[in-house]
Amino acid sequence: MPLLATWNVNSVRARLPLVLEWAGRVRPDILLFQEIKCETASFPEMEFKSLGYECLIVGQKSYNGVALLSRQPFVSVSTALPGDDADAQARYVEADVGNIRVIGLYLPNGNPIGTDKFAYKLGWMERLIARAKDLLAQGIPFVMAGDFNVIPSDEDVFDPKAFAQDALTQPEVRRLWRTLLNLGLYDAFALCHPQAERAWTFWDYQAGAWQRDLGLRIDFILLSPGLADRLVECAVDKEPRGRDKASDHTPVWCRLNE
DNA sequence: ATGGTTGTTCCACAA
Numbered sequence: 001m002p003l004l005a006t007w008n009v010n011s012v013r014a015r016l017p018l019v020l021e022w023a024g025r026v027r028p029d030i031l032l033f034q035e036i037k038c039e040t041a042s043f044p045e046m047e048f049k050s051l052g053y054e055c056l057i058v059g060q061k062s063y064n065g066v067a068l069l070s071r072q073p074f075v076s077v078s079t080a081l082p083g084d085d086a087d088a089q090a091r092y093v094e095a096d097v098g099n100i101r102v103i104g105l106y107l108p109n110g111n112p113i114g115t116d117k118f119a120y121k122l123g124w125m126e127r128l129i130a131r132a133k134d135l136l137a138q139g140i141p142f143v144m145a146g147d148f149n150v151i152p153s154d155e156d157v158f159d160p161k162a163f164a165q166d167a168l169t170q171p172e173v174r175r176l177w178r179t180l181l182n183l184g185l186y187d188a189f190a191l192c193h194p195q196a197e198r199a200w201t202f203w204d205y206q207a208g209a210w211q212r213d214l215g216l217r218i219d220f221i222l223l224s225p226g227l228a229d230r231l232v233e234c235a236v237d238k239e240p241r242g243r244d245k246a247s248d249h250t251p252v253w254c255r256l257n258e
Numbered sequence: 259a260t261g262g263t264t265g266t267t268c269c270a271c272a273a
Contacts, residue, residue: 010273011265035273037266062266063273109273117272149273204273205263248264248273 002256006145006219008034008249015247016044022240024051028253029071030097032104034147036065043067060090068093068104083127101135101142107149110167118167125176132183136224145221147249150177156217186228188221188254201236202249210241221254230256
């Protein structure tokens with residue numbers, strides 16, 4: 001019964017005690033981190049090794065950075081999203097864990113709209129769609145999880161009006177999200193909780209957003225059709241967000257049967 | 259309309 005979790009930790013070194021405590025208690029088989037905010041050599045690999053994890057780290061100085069941790073052996077497939085050799089940002093990791101392809105990703109934020117950052121986001125989403133298409137065509141069962149930096153609908157944000165000019169809600173971004181899902185992928189949380197409301201995964205540090213429960217749902221676990229059939233449960237664990245020195249995101253996990 | 263917060267790095271930028 002493999003347990004997979006994704007968590008934008010907003011600096012793995014600043015978050016280390018909290019993340020180690022959570023990982024040691026919940027013991028996910030597969031753990032995907034985003035925004036590790038360190039170079040590969042600075043990742044606290046030994047601390048996670050002592051919890052039983054092997055690490056595949058895609059680091060970058062100061063910004064971004066993703067990691068894939070697994071309690072069972074894996075084979076690295078890629079440390080960059082295909083489709084643009086000039087893209088140097090550390091936002092993508094892909095590996096085979098047993099017979100499942102696991103992808104961890106940190107999709108570009110894209111703010112402010114109308115800038116090169118927004119164009120980069122749209123291009124990145126098109127490349128992600130191409131990657132998903134390719135895996136589906138090959139019949140490879142896969143999980144695609146992480147911080148997607150997309151607010152898919154107005155139900156996924158505490159105040160849609162306040163986010164009308166935000167990159168995360170733009171019509172082009174929502175169209176690309178739907179194109180990705182309409183390839184045949186399933187939002188694991190939505191499958192398990194079709195009536196859920198205010199299932200936020202992110203609360204800003206500013207303006208007392210956590211205390212007032214003003215959040216966004218932007219962290220997702222997407223499953224290819226064969227894996228969606230094996231989904232047992234998916235949940236957002238809000239507990240870590242309430243701790244001292246919390247990340248602004250909280251973990252999302254899912255369980256698949258054998 | 260503005261400011262509110264956090265992390266990293268260097269005195270700004272990204273979120």
